[in-house]
Structure formats: structure tokens, C-alpha cells
Amino acid sequence: MITAFAPATVANLNCGFDVLGLAIDKPGDEVSVAFNDLGAVRIVEIEGDGGKLPYEVARNTAGIAVHSLWKHLQMEKGVDIVIRKKMPFGSGLGSSAASAVAAAVAANALFGNPLTKRELLDFAIDGEAVASGARHADNVAPSLLGGIVLLRSYQPQIDLLQLPVPNNLYCTVIYPKVEILTKEARNILPEKIPLKDAIQQTGNLAGCVAALYQNDLALLGRSLVDVLAEPYRAPLIPEFQRVRQAALYGGALAFGISGSGPSMFALSDGAAKSAQIAGLMEKTLNNKQIDCQIFNSKVNVEGAKVITNYELRITNNF
């Protein structure tokens, strides 16, 4: 039996609406796979989903990712899948992407690693698409590859690039326990936007990319502004402005909506500052009696990986 871990991700990163995503160290999902003698892919166990996820392979993100890879490689032996959800659904942290990615990485390892990580992307996207309703890669790609990933284009094929990650960049994520569906958060956006907003967004994204290459955290902070989605989505999120104020007061470089929300994220420089920011953000929601979960970690530059039995024990104990 082989187990892989795939990290949660913060898509969009404000100015990178639909084109940027970043992996965080925790939380993340685990998927284990083993050969069976049935000549078919099946899901044998799902933990941590509160009974919400389907066991039917064709309707499950991890199931589809494994099946799609299994079929592509024309494997004869079947595969049993165990899914351990370790992160909330509908949180804006790329939960379905993490399951699909962990599944693809685990299955690839089980099959003897015939494909590179980059080559697994399409199979993970196959899986994630069943949950999100669209073939997007802004969660899948960073969860798979780690770091900060730019999805330049999907046409004629996916053109992606891993951007440099400043050494001490931390990401604090707070998840207020309300559900926002990606589809609804997308429908709230206007189909047309002012040209001047598009220009502002392009300038900021270009500044963000340059800042990453130049390791210029001040420029990164100035550039991480979202004029396209945030004005529409922020009102859906409890206490968005208050949490923002708290994060910035704590010294955050930038603050925004993770994916389509309701999770919010803050970037900062170093462990100490991120811990301080985490405390302030959490206190803000606690003061308003809003149930929340907080995740504080370095940006994950490794991406999904097969974990050893030792790592598995560690992960499951904490």
C-alpha cells in the first residue's frame, strides 16, 4: 500500500485571479492505494468527510484521478483506494484538488512512477473537474508541484510555470465555518468588467511576478491587490474587513480571499510574524462568535509527495 499527501492551496492570490495558486504546508489530504485482483478501480474507505463523499469512482475526485491514470497506462491489476480527508470542504482551500492530486501521485507510485509529476497534471485535473464543474488547474497545479504556480494559458494546452518563492514566506489561512460553493462564488462575478480595472489588475500581477523574481517583499505586498473578484466576493465572507485590518495590523504583506472563499489568507515574512497575525485574525472571528479554523505554515515548495509509514504516523498523530 502506498500513501501520498497533497497540500491545500490558496488560488488567485488577489491579483492572479484564475491564473495563480500557492501551496501551503498544512492542511492536506492523504490517499492510499493498493493493487487488488478485481481488475477494476474501487474506493474502499473514506475517512474524515462526514459521509459526504461518494464511493462511486466516477463521481469521486480521487476515484476519477486514479481511474483516468489507470486507464491511460492500461494497467491489468485493479486498484483499491483509501481517502483520508484532512481539510474542510467548500473552504476555498482546494480540498477536491488535494484529493485528486494525492490520488494521482499515489497511483503513479504504485504503478512504478511511469510519469513525472508534471505529466500527472491532466489526470488530477480530470478528478478535480467532477467537483468544481470546470477544468481549472489553479489549485491542482500548486498542490501537485508546490510553490507558486502561474497558469499562463489553457490553450492550446496548459502552459504553466513555477515562480520563485521568497525564502521566508509564510501563509496564514483562516477558515470561517460557512460554506460558499465555487460555482456560486463564480456566478456572482460580472461577465464584463471596466477596462481600467483590467489594466490595474494586469499591472499588479506583473508587479507580483517581478517581486517574486526579485525577492522584493514590499513590491509583492503592494502588488497583491484584487480589483476583479474581491469587491463582489468579500461581502459573502463574515467579517472580511475586520479580519483584513487585523492581519495588516499584525504586519501582513498582503491579505485576501483564498480561492472563492470563505477562507481568507495573509502572507507574511517569517514564522514569528505569521504566528502573531494568526492570533490576531483568529481573535477577530472569536470576538464575533464565528467558528473558525486557522492554518499557519510556510509556503510549501515541495508539493504532493509519497509519504513513508513514519511520516504517516506523524501526520496522523497531529
Place this chain on the structure above:
Amino acid sequence: MITAFAPATVANLNCGFDVLGLAIDKPGDEVSVAFNDLGAVRIVEIEGDGGKLPYEVARNTAGIAVHSLWKHLQMEKGVDIVIRKKMPFGSGLGSSAASAVAAAVAANALFGNPLTKRELLDFAIDGEAVASGARHADNVAPSLLGGIVLLRSYQPQIDLLQLPVPNNLYCTVIYPKVEILTKEARNILPEKIPLKDAIQQTGNLAGCVAALYQNDLALLGRSLVDVLAEPYRAPLIPEFQRVRQAALYGGALAFGISGSGPSMFALSDGAAKSAQIAGLMEKTLNNKQIDCQIFNSKVNVEGAKVITNYELRITNNF
């Protein structure tokens, strides 16, 4: 008497609508300045403008740039200005920006270089604004500083960045002799654009910036696509699609509209290829009996500069 040269510029660079500009080696404008005893700024001579430019300081880009700097520095002696236009008006090559920049650089040198080049930006923008009707810097900044300049934002102040320029990057510009006014080319654009176009443009601009940092010319070529302005402006330009085909056939990395047109530009790798592309582009317009001018040079990474008497002789002989 001190003379400065400021190069022509290609603004927008397709995916960098309103936020990117690039300086080319030629053409460019020259402005000479000398002290007078009148205690005032005046324009004493304008060459090469076909009588089109005003001698009135307050209505002339070079005049305003000098006057604005002169006033800021509270100079007592007056300044005489000579302007040598060496590039076409309304061509999309930043003609008015080049005059304003050359004027600011020449005057600063005359005053003993109290300001850095970067500090001259606002004064050059003052000058250019009288011609373009707006405080834009996407021609002024690259003409002043050289290379490829990103204008991330104008608020609360101008936030610009010089991006790395690939070593052997050439720019071929063809100017079909029809006039397109910046204001008209701007009015033709819609006020609102589809969100999906904005996303495509942001992805491409991010790819372009990454390509410059990584010296990845293939990625640069793939990224230099304009979905915002080109669909509206290209129809105003004679034989745009045919010239594009010629440039790409000749091996251009990218092709597009220079500024708001009618000039078109092609980027390529090396002198030989750019010469071939220049020939093909020119032949395309010649075949259609369209009068045109072609400029072929390396990307100018130096920007505006004071030129010596020797350089002046060279420039004026060729």
C-alpha cells in the same frame, strides 16, 4: 549648449496594455538647451516638424518639460531650447514623449545634474501630457530609463520597474504613413471588457514578465498576445494581418501594434533575423503601394542621454 537624445518607444507590447513600454535604439528626438539672460524659458528653434509644433512654451512638450523643471529648481537664468524632431508624429512611437524626455534630460544636465534620471520622470510626464491629454508614462518612462519598463500603478504615486532585457532582443518597427491620434485610438476601445479576456491578458502579462526574468524567448513569444486593444485597433491599420504574417514567417517572436498605432512592431532574436523580418514587413507594405518607414534596432537599454558633439555630428550625418 547641451544636447540630449531620447529614444522612440513601443508602448503596450501586446499583453502589457497601458503598463509596459520598451525603448528602441532609433529613431529618437534631440533637444539642445543653453542659458539665456532673459530669466525665462523660450523655444528658439524647431527642426523636422514640418512647422507643426508650437513655439509657445506652455503648449510644447519639450517647452513644458524644461519649464516645469526650471521652475521646480527655481533657476534664475533663462533657458533657450532647440528641438530637433527626428521621428514621425502620431506614429505610435512616443514622439511627444521622446521630445519631453530629451528636453528634461538636457535641461537637468545644463543645471548641473541636480536630479537623477528617475527623478526627472514627473517633469517629462508634465511635458508629454500636453500632447496626449493624459498623464501616462508608458512612453516617457522607457524613453527616459531605457529597456522594458513596467508601470505597475500610478496611485498613490508612480510605481515602476525596469524588467530584465534578453541580451539579443531586437525590435523592428514599421510605420505606415497614415495618422492615428492616440485619443481616437483610445476612444475606439470599449469601456467594459469580458472578464475572461482580462484573465487571459493577466496570464499573458505574467508569462511575459517571467519570460524576461528567465530569458525564455519562446515563452516571451507565446505570452505577447493582446486580446484587449488589438481586436479594435488592428482594423485601423493598413494591412495589419498581412504584415503580421510576414513578420511571423520571418521568424518574429511576437508582433503587434506599437502604442496606439499605426506603427507595428516585431520582436526577434538577433540582428540577422530582425533584418530579414524588416525586409519582409517592408515588402508587404510596398507591394500594396503603402508609403512606410522602417526602423530596425536592438532594444535600447540605456535610455535618454546627453550626447557629445561627436555623437551629434554622427547622428546628424546619418
